[in-house]
Amino acid sequence: MLAPDRFFDVLIAGGSVAGLATAAALREFGFSVLVVEPGQRTERRLAGELLHPLGVAALHELGLFDPEAFVKAMPIQGFAVFPDEGQAASRIMLTYGKHKVAASRAMAIDFSVFRRNLENAxxxxxxxxxxxxxxxxxxxxSDPMSPRITVESEGRLQIIGCRILVAADGASSSVRSLVGIEHTRRNISTISGYVIEGATLPAPGFGHVIIGGSSLVLAYEIGGGRxxxxxxHPIELEGIASASHRESLLGSIPEPLRQQVAAAMATQKPLIFKSAEVVAHASSLGAAVLVGDAGGSCHPLTATGMTIGICDGLRLRDALRRHPNSLRNAFRHYDRVRRKAQRSRRMVASALHDVxxxxxxxxxxxxAGLIRYWRRDARSSSATMAILAMTDDRLVSAFWQFVKVIRHGLAEHWQTDRTPRLARVGLSARLVAALGAMTVRRMSASLKAR
Incomplete structure (x- = not known):
């Protein structure tokens, strides 16, 4: 092992949201921290732009929230779901409700502005x-507890030693692979994004989830009237050209937003993002630890990416507080706590995207059961949003919500199916068996995953 040219207590690979949050979280230990940042053209990057209350509260705790810097951030009250094609009146409003971080309102902001504000702080x-x-x-x-990192900068290589190596370089993390942590990747969809100037959203102050077409359309304010x-574009529909797929979904968007989106599509080149479920087989190895999407990712439907990345910094800080004299024990604790949030997050995102x-x-x-549940059960909104916003990350909570949705779905099917009663009984029995098997598969996969 070559002697290092420089030494830092912590080297963070990646200077985006998770890396910056982790750097801030480790301040109390007196660590010297080096952030290695390859440089990002964030204005041409489609990334998370909605932060749940838990994430906003974490920014305050980390000293990264500057009210003046975030003055253009848009407060978000929850999600508005549009189940009927092109119809705004039938929307379902899911609000955050009251919980321990309710004082920290959710927000949405242009990613490039958000990242720049965090970096400045x-x-x-x-x-x-x-x-x-x-x-x-x-x-x-070679020595797992004393890694040596070769860093390339301005055409020159230097070896840097550290006590802790943090991989914060995203879902396609190269550092995760260099360290030797295995992962699996399942491609889900291709997402294309447009900026709408002077946008007229049917539910201002809410993230919009439009599900009246063949697949999802997501919309939210990012400040400055935009x-x-x-x-x-789900992987199952890849046989359809991207432009044709987007055109087919325009009808699901309520007016006048539909016309505004059509105009943007005619003049803008969309930003493209490949959505994938990435499962890292471990959160740490030796003195290396994963944070943010480097430790696993899911479809952005639930908008949990930035929140979990910021909170990973707090989770790592708390683990080091608990085990100040043993990095191995601290990382074991971090893995246990993080795994709980990741399992619930992945299962919910995967199930909702499929549905x-x-x-x-x-x-x-x-x-049908999900729509019926949200419309008929007064408590469904707060229970759903607690899971989506990760204030309730218990897998059992997600499981019971899934069971309630299935129950509503079967009731809706029984009431609306016009086939003979005996045929309905047979079909319902087959559906119950299929739904039960699906539930078991999803729970089993979540429990086995890191």
Whole structure:
């Protein structure tokens, strides 16, 4: 093992949201922190722009929330779901309700502005050093508890030693692979996004989930009178040209937003993002630890990416507080706590995306049940939003919500199916069996995943 040219207590690979939050979270330990940032053209990047109350509260706790810097952020009250094609009047409003972080309102903001604000705040910390336009080229884990990292910067290589290596370089993390942590990846969809100037959203102050077409359309305000509109193109529909797929979804968008989106599509080149479910087989190895999407990702339908990335910094801080004299024990604790949030997040995002994008008989029953549940059960909004916003990350909570939705779906199917009673009984029995098997599969997969 070569001697290092420089030494830092912590090296963070990636200077985006999760990396900056982690740098801030480690301030109390007196660690010297180096953030290695390859440089991002964030204005041409489609990334998370909605932050749940839990994430906003974490920014305050980390000292990263500057009210003046975030003055253009749009307060978000919850999600507005549009189940009927082109119809705004039939929308379903899901609000955050009251919980322990209700004082921290959710917000949406242009990602490039958000990241720049966080970086400006982090650069004011004395314990943080930035190495810009640099990348991690290699990791020597000969001694797992004393990694040596080869960093390339301005055409020059240097070896940097550290006590803790943090991979914060996204779902396609190269550092995760260099360290030797295995992962699985399942491609879900291609997402294309447009910016709508002077947008007229049917439910201002809410994230819009439009499910009246063959797949999802998502929309939300990002400040300055602008909105982001994103079209989801599931992998199962890849045989359809992207432009044709987007055109087919225009009818699901309520007016006047529909015409505004059509105008943007005619003049803008969309930003493209490949959505995938990434499952890391571990959250740490030796002195290396994963945060944010490097530790696993899911479809952005639930808008949990930025929230979990910021909260990972707090989770790592709390683990080091609990085990100040043992990095191994601290990382074991971090893995346990993080796994709980990741399992629930992935299961919910996967199930909701399937329900909103596929037309299998069982999923159609669940879709109808979901709409019926949200409309008829007064407590459904707060329970659903607690899970989506990760204030309730218990897998059992997600499971019971799933069971309630199935029950509503079967009731709706029984009431609306016009086939003879005996045939309905047989079909219902088959649906119950299929839905039960699906539920068991999803729960089993979630429990096995890291």
């Amino acid at each position: 982090a650069r004011r910390f004395d314990h943080v050093t930035f190495l810009d336009d640099a990348r991690v080229a290699a990791v020597d884990m 909105a982001r509109v994103m079209f989801d 909103c994008s596929k037309r299998d008989p069982e999923l159609c029953v669940i879709r």
